[in-house]
Amino acid sequence: MYKHILVPTDGSEITAKAVQSAIAMGKLCGARLAVIAVKEPFPYSAISEMQPVPPQEFFDAQERIAAANVKTVLDAAAAAGVTAAGHTVEALHAWEAILEHAEKQGCDLIVMASHGRRGVSALLLGSETQKVLTHGKLPVLVVR
Numbered sequence: 001m002y003k004h005i006l007v008p009t010d011g012s013e014i015t016a017k018a019v020q021s022a023i024a025m026g027k028l029c030g031a032r033l034a035v036i037a038v039k040e041p042f043p044y045s046a047i048s049e050m051q052p053v054p055p056q057e058f059f060d061a062q063e064r065i066a067a068a069n070v071k072t073v074l075d076a077a078a079a080a081g082v083t084a085a086g087h088t089v090e091a092l093h094a095w096e097a098i099l100e101h102a103e104k105q106g107c108d109l110i111v112m113a114s115h116g117r118r119g120v121s122a123l124l125l126g127s128e129t130q131k132v133l134t135h136g137k138l139p140v141l142v143v144r
Contacts, residue, residue, distance in 0.1 A: 001031075002025065002031045002109045003030075003108055004032055004106055004107045004108055005029075005033050005107060005110075006035075006036065006102045006107040006109070006110045007034070007073065007110075008036050008037070008038065008098050008110075008112055009035060009036070009072070009073050010069060011037075011072070012113070014144075018112055018113035019073050019076060019111075021141065022111035023077050023080045025109070025111065026080075026084075027080055027081065031082075031109075032084060032085070033082055034084070034087070034102070035073045035074060035077075035084055035085070035087070036070075036086070036087050036088070036089060036098060036101050037066035037067070037069045037070045037086075037087075038088075038089055038090070038091050038094040038098070039062040039063065039066045039088055039089065039091075040062060040090070041092055042058050067088055071086070087101065093128075094128045095128045095129075096135075098110065098112075098132055099135060102136070102138055107138065109138065109140075109141060110132060110139070111140075111141045111143065112128070112132060112141070112142055112143070113142075113144075114129050114143065115127060129142055
């Protein structure tokens with residue numbers, strides 16, 4: 001079955017459900033987890049003398065948040081007896097970073113949350129999960 005499962009996290013409540021599903025799947029299959037948190041790049045278009053946050057503070061805060069989100073998943077996996085490794089990456093588009101990381105890590109399944117958008121908002125806003133489904137080649141388990 002599956003040997004290496006990628007689970008992206010942003011620390012949200014819905015993502016926590018996907019994390020629990022990934023851990024359960026990992027335990028069931030004897031698979032290891034790859035955990036990823038994607039950081040936003042600094043909004044360079046906003047650079048001016050009146051910046052509310054200096055770039056380094058922004059980068060440090062992004063890394064601190066992403067690392068904490070990854071650690072939460074790693075701790076939950078360890079408590080369940082599932083081997084896991086975590087990474088934080090910076091990317092303009094989270095879906096691209098997720099697909100690239102899955103390929104680089106040799107993952108054979110991606111477990112992601114669906115934020116449940118429907119209708120026009122889903123059409124206009126799209127979602128990272130939808131883009132992973134559309135552009136990826138790996139199986140994706142979508143948790144709601």
